[in-house]
Amino acid sequence: MAEALAEGGTKGAATSGGAGPSPGVFEHLGAVAEAVLYEGYLLYPYRRSSAKNRVRWQFGVLFPRDWVEADGPVTPGVSGSADSWYQQTECLLRVWQPDSVRVRVRVRYLQMQRKQVEEAGRPVASLHGDDGTVHLTFDEALPRECEIEAPLDELLRGARTVAVSAPAGEDVEPLPDDAGRVVRSREEIRAETTVTAERLSEGLCRIRVRTTNTAPAPPPRTPRDEALRRALIATHTLIGGDGVEFVSLIDPPADVEALVRACRNEFTFPVLGGEAGDTAPVLLSAPIILPDHPQVAPESPGDLHDAAEIDEILTLRTMLLTDEEKREARATDPRAAAILDRVDTMPQEIFERLHGAVRSLTPAPPTAPPTRVPPAASADPLRPPATPAGPVPTWVTPTASADPARPTATPAASAVPAPPWAAPTPSADPAWPPATAAAPAGPVPTWVTPAPSADPARPPAPPAAPAGPVPTWATPAPSPDPAPPWATPVASAGRPAWWQEGADDGLSPATDTVLVDGVALGGGSRVRLRPRGRGADAQDMFLTGRTAEVAAVFHDVDGSVHLAVTLDDDPAAELNNWYGRFHYFRPDELEPLEPAGSPDEPSAPAPAAAPARHMTDSETPAAEAE
Template identity: 40%
Template sequence: MILGGPPSFEAARAVADAILYEGYLLYPYRRSSGKNRVRWQFGVLTPRSWLAPAAERDTGVAGSADAWRQWTECLLEAHEDATVHMRLRFLQIQHRSVQARLPGTGFEPVDELVVHGDRHLTFDEAVPREYDVTASVADIRRAPHVADVIAPAGEEIVPLGDLGRVVRTCRPVSARVRLSARPADSPFPLLRLRLAIENTACSPSAGAPRTEALRVSLVATHSLLGVTGGSFLSLLDPPEWAAAAARNCRNIHTFPVLAGAEGGRDVLLSSPILMDDHPRVSPESPGDLFDATEIDEILSLRTLTLTEEEKREARATDPRAAAIVDRVEQVPREVLARLHGAVRSPRRPATPETVVVDGFRVTRGSRVRLRPRAHGTDAHDMFLAGRVGVVQAVRTDLDGSRHVAVTIEDDPAADLHEWYGRYHYFAPEEVVPLKEPEP
């Protein structure tokens, strides 16, 4: 069933698009570059028949290895009348063949053709695909909701005058989606929602070239899950009562995180790339560069240093590469200045965290005497023994341990450190509060 998803999916689209094209092409965006000869590294769902037995084993949560399925499990608070929306997104490989006209009426595939000064190269492109599935919580609790997805084959012919043509072809890609839910083991009502996505193609067989398997594969596969009348729980930072249920969730070649509007819990992004809850694209970024692990400023400046011949090849390699080169050449100076650096305050909870030390409540603004322990601490902390610190935050790490973040009271650069969010961290037992105890 193909239905529209909730409007809140749009709030997660920028990050989802970055996942869709991560690694699509890498700097210097030329076909001749070695790093662009081995492509499609994330979220690749190939036919099961093509995978060797060793590669078929489900290992890890990240989708940086070829697999035949993705399996997502997450936690959902919802009543029977709630509705779950699922949007499957992937790339379908499209081969671009440049063909020279032969004497008569025939054509011959060639690696490159120059027409009126423009280069045309044989290369692989990709077509973005989206498929939506909607089901009620009551239905998927009774039985899995199964939907078959088919991205059709296609062919497009673009004439190049009397010299030749460009032929774009793609083979059909098929997949099956299963959406189900069952009660989770928790003290309060909670569902474990499961989404399974499988490549259902029956060929090629093991031993065929990877390029052949990619023709019928889902590439950069990820999904958006939304709920109307319910909310998801974070698997990274679940409430204490749901921590055991979160640990029991099994995720194969995917990593689900809360997405959409900051603080919202109605959208979840299941990604082949590890990330934190509520990921977002930097507002300073002028556009996608297909490499979220790099710095936009560096990639932009490097692209500007390409020779005219290198830019010409990049433009001929792929329309998206041409768009990057054109955009970088036209970036205003003030936009490049914004790329040079931005300072943002660290995310803080709406209510400041506190910790009680020797009957005193320590929170933001408290003054404490620093007493670093003699063993098992940073050697630099010993130079701060006896100094007075001003508490800027009380933080909890992934293991549940508390840490007191302080700036030094008589440090002339304390205001600057606070502005940058650069603090000294001490355990609660390493500080002595300097105020009256709480009543």
């Protein structure tokens, strides 16, 4: 199935020997940058009444500092899933001619716009026109961007600060037949971006881009929906230059690995743009986690505002909306209406392209087909044909080794005629493989010897069971670490296979428990998250040390166990519980806390995690539910 964002190189200007990017280098990342800008803008089913659309703007939100730090300083992370008042990108670039290099920075974000429906001069939540049209009050957003360009040598001498603000405004749209009006209003956004450069060595510099919200803060207890009117939303940065190449921060070259680790990226995740490689002429610093060289999947027919999700699933779900749900979605937002129009009119061949796209495989190099040489006829019908004139495959049966505990050695000559299905006998030419194999010269372990067939025209029977112990070199060594009880498959001789009816009998996610450090964990248990470094999802690593509550215990079809949890300090925890959106952890990644009823422990800050090569959604395996 095609994903809206896929790994791979976008079509950008290639660099060679220090050649700079084309003037439109940012435009080559335009589709990806748009996907980042509107990631989470409006989620399926694209209706105002949808529970998941009541908590808006999840990534890259920069509030006024005094409001967001009313309860304490923000804790920096490597992605923009937490609210902040600033965003900082640090990256390395190789430079060939510093005197002529110009650095370009483009800051992009959304400005919230309140769409208020009014009837007879008073605000209303919805309004139905005489023609059946529905108008809904909803929060929209306008895209904003600001570009900064400066010579590198100037940035090396001192910082450059530029305002990236957006003005306040109001637009009024009268409705037909004087039914009312729609008023769209927005407050002023005050923000600034500072760009600095530092020379690290000959031909290598560090660039820092820091964007801060400088607007006056609303009162400390102002609801988040109101504070958003002064916030930069989905903030992200594009950085490029003439005569430069940016270094991968995910998989850096060995000579700059230590310098890459010293870069401090806070509330953002920088990745290379352009074509695949460990350097690129442009860098995208996004509030969501992406791979280097991201691109929009070529199968995607258009933006669904769920840019990291799977287009086929979202398209199918959108097709299943009822007429009433579609009417509400169209009234919710013009972008939702555009999605419905695109899905409703999608040609069958476009829809079929969304299914089965595979990008992880590479074609095998072409090989010449083997030359098939007809064998010479044999005078004896029980003997195989003579040695062919061309190459013979090396599938001959080996003779037994003198040591019965070791595998068999090279083939030997046959002492008796063999039927045609047997292996070939030796050739008169020692340079050719033998044609038939003989009986072993010594005893062969029974676990490799097939049982003889009573009918010489039939192949041997399957191998018999060993008559004695199997040689130790063929026996896997026992693991020093026995599998924990929670890893034992739940299927047993008395339980049907997972795909058969009754396989789930006796399993109850809400009441099942699993033993961890002598404590039975189940629904309502308090735990601290300790995701393992290897094999853990990158998103889960950001939650190290946080406290959570277990919602359910789930058994996989392969017999492993995962516990669904909600974070204690997640403001949307109750909402996530309601529609089944959880974080999932293995039992060995959880640390039991005191039994339920004890005073809540404050959630420990999550340390910054190193960027990971592959990033996935930490909310699987449960399907997104509405």
